[in-house]
Amino acid sequence: MTALATSHAESHAEDDHEASTAPRADCVADSAGGLTFDVTDPGEAGTQDSAHLLLRRRDADSAEDYVRLPLSPSADGRLRAALPSTVELAEGRWNAYAQVAGGEPRRLRPGVNDLRSLVDRAPSGSRGHVAVRIPYATKQGNLSVRSWLRAPHAEAGEIELADGAMTVHGRIYGTSLTDAAYAEAVRRAEPGLVHRAEVTAEGPRFAFGLRHGPLAESGPGPWDLWLLPAGESGPRVRLARLLDDVADKKAIFTYPVVRCETEHGVLESGPYYTIDNDLSVRVREARGGPQSP
Missing domain, CATH: 2.60.40 (Immunoglobulin-like)
Incomplete structure (x- = not known):
């Protein structure tokens, strides 16, 4: 009984440590449907020139279900990636990761989401479709992006x-x-x-x-x-x-x-x-x- 309790305590401690050291991303949405991600240091210092933010559609089964965005140094010492509204993101839920120098992708945790531009948004519809991307925290406390693409x-x-x-x-x-x-x-x-x-x-x-x-x-x-x-x-x-x-x-x-x-x-x-x-x-x-x- 004691061993089991100790095992559970160690497991929770490992989960808490992983959550506390996981890279985080602040997200800013623009009214056109674009997103900007500002990521804390994803680890492996000295390799930031080959860092990427990876979006993977849940239940992905093809190359089209992955989007790689370069992470570049920003003025505040973090790394920044941009998902323009012109880059198509298929409808679904996309999990967000940071990946450095070909290493294993690390799940991103949510930081601060600035979604003020999405409130009462009224796109022109001139492109024949409406693209919506909303970053959110999953039940497990990870960062994901919910995407819709409707035409009309x-x-x-x-x-x-x-x-x-x-x-x-x-x-x-x-x-x-x-x-x-x-x-x-x-x-x-x-x-x-x-x-x-x-x-x-x-x-x-x-x-x-x-x-x-x-x-x-x-x-x-x-x-x-x-x-x-x-x-x-x-x-x-x-x-x-x-x-x-x-x-x-x-x-x-x-x-x-x-x-x-x-x-x-x-x-x-x-x-x-x-x-x-x-x-x-x-x-x-x-x-x-x-x-x-």
């Missing part, structure tokens, strides 16, 4: 809840809204089951409403929300909220629910953001908690 992109904004319905406001990037535009709620488990909603538009801004009752009638399960800005003849765009500084919105953005009496029992329905920050509607068995008016 439908940004979800204010969500109003009243009288058993929800009204979603948003803005389209990378394409235009036409008179044929409409929105869809698609049952995830049954993609052929769709509820269509009319869209009102003013320039790139749009709004549409959905009633919770018809969604709940199909029983528990999530519904994904899509915008068709040109109707059936154009693209089909997943609604998401990406243009801010919150990497994971699922547990942070919460909304009241509507209780619905159905043949499946009492169910509750309400909007939520998925682990990818896409907007959906969750229908599940009723539980305690706030309800919408």
Whole structure:
């Protein structure tokens, strides 16, 4: 028992030492979608001329899932790497490492993230796509970057809840809204089951409403929300909220629910953001908690 306790203590001491000596990176985001990393000394002094910051997409399986950025000395004695907005970063979660002179990559720990330029960001959409990169700390305390690349992109904004319905406001990037535009709620488990909603538009801004009752009638399960800005003849765009500084919105953005009496029992329905920050509607068995008016 004592030996086991000692082993655990030694293991925790090793983990604490590794965390305290691991290189750290401060990150600054710009409004165009670029990131700058300022890294503390990654070790092996005298080899800084061959140091790199390595971004590796989680579950990487090809050369395209790695991005190497040179680390150069900066004025404050640290090493700096830049990820311009013009460098494409595929959608996903990218783990960050420092690598010196061909040695083993060392996982970076997060320092200070300056993400002020991402708040209320409104890109032009002139490139036909929207690129978003948000650095964040993982559950293990490591530095990663969450990346989205949407072409076109439908940004979800204010969500109003009243009288058993929800009204979603948003803005389209990378394409235009036409008179044929409409929105869809698609049952995830049954993609052929769709509820269509009319869209009102003013320039790139749009709004549409959905009633919770018809969604709940199909029983528990999530519904994904899509915008068709040109109707059936154009693209089909997943609604998401990406243009801010919150990497994971699922547990942070919460909304009241509507209780619905159905043949499946009492169910509750309400909007939520998925682990990818896409907007959906969750229908599940009723539980305690706030309800919408």
